[in-house]
Amino acid sequence: GAGVxxxxxxxxxxxxxxxxxxxxxxxxxxxxxxxxxSLGQGPEFLIYFQGTGAADDSGLPxxxxxxxxxxxxxxxxxxxxxxxxxSAVYLCAxxxxxxxAYNEQFFGPGTRLTVL
Amino acid sequence: KQEVTQIPAxxxxxxxxxxxxxxxxxxxxIYNLQWFRQDPGKGxxxxxxxxxxxxxxxxxxxxxxxxxxxxxxxxxxxASQPGDSATYLCAVAGxxxxxxxxxxxxxxx
Numbered sequence: 001g002a003g004v005x006x007x008x009x010x011x012x013x014x015x016x017x018x019x020x021x022x023x024x025x026x027x028x029x030x031x032x033x034x035x036x037x038s039l040g041q042g043p044e045f046l047i048y049f050q051g052t053g054a055a056d057d058s059g060l061p062x063x064x065x066x067x068x069x070x071x072x073x074x075x076x077x078x079x080x081x082x083x084x085x086x087s088a089v090y091l092c093a094x095x096x097x098x099x100x101a102y103n104e105q106f107f108g109p110g111t112r113l114t115v116l
Numbered sequence: 117k118q119e120v121t122q123i124p125a126x127x128x129x130x131x132x133x134x135x136x137x138x139x140x141x142x143x144x145x146i147y148n149l150q151w152f153r154q155d156p157g158k159g160x161x162x163x164x165x166x167x168x169x170x171x172x173x174x175x176x177x178x179x180x181x182x183x184x185x186x187x188x189x190x191x192x193x194x195a196s197q198p199g200d201s202a203t204y205l206c207a208v209a210g211x212x213x214x215x216x217x218x219x220x221x222x223x224x225x
Contacts, residue, residue: 043160055211109159
């Protein structure tokens with residue numbers, strides 16, 4: 001079946017602009033995660049959804065970052081007033097079942113965000 | 117706060133060699149541990165998942181072990197091939213995954 005998909009694959013924007021990054025999880029997966037990966041680093045957790053609700057948003061760096069999952073499937077990560085330091089690869093993962101952390105996470109290919 | 121460390125940061129070996137990648141974590145209260153592979157410019161491919169109650173998992177030429185009490189995991193790759201060249205990431209699961217920085221492996225033919 002289809003894996004996790006993310007769009008766009010690449011996004012170049014200017015400092016101060018607003019961006020939206022989209023994640024389509026594996027069908028039927030109730031848990032969805034966003035991570036951010038800077039060059040030479042491992043991915044860092046941003047936010048975790050169980051169904052439509054954000055179960056843990058402790059990784060969001062500041063209030064410029066926001067994510068939604070209104071119907072419990074597709075999720076959008078929104079970044080306001082982008083800064084050069086936001087440049088990174090944004091990864092999305094999904095997982096089956098309600099015990100999100102107990103289950104294997106499947107990752108999408110990521111969106112490479114570049115803020116000029 | 118959970119911290120994950122991977123040693124070595126980089127490794128170069130000739131084809132056919134057996135090798136071990138190391139992962140250590142500071143908090144033993146984990147649900148599971150996953151090993152991933154990442155090719156340059158690509159996403160993460162899950163290799164092995166070890167639940168906290170398990171000691172090891174095997175898939176083909178890969179074997180991963182977990183010792184929760186000592187906070188360690190190893191990934192053993194047998195008979196390495198040039199196609200194994202990639203970055204290998206270890207991650208431990210609490211609410212979400214906490215990753216190490218990875219080990220970049222280069223296998224020469």
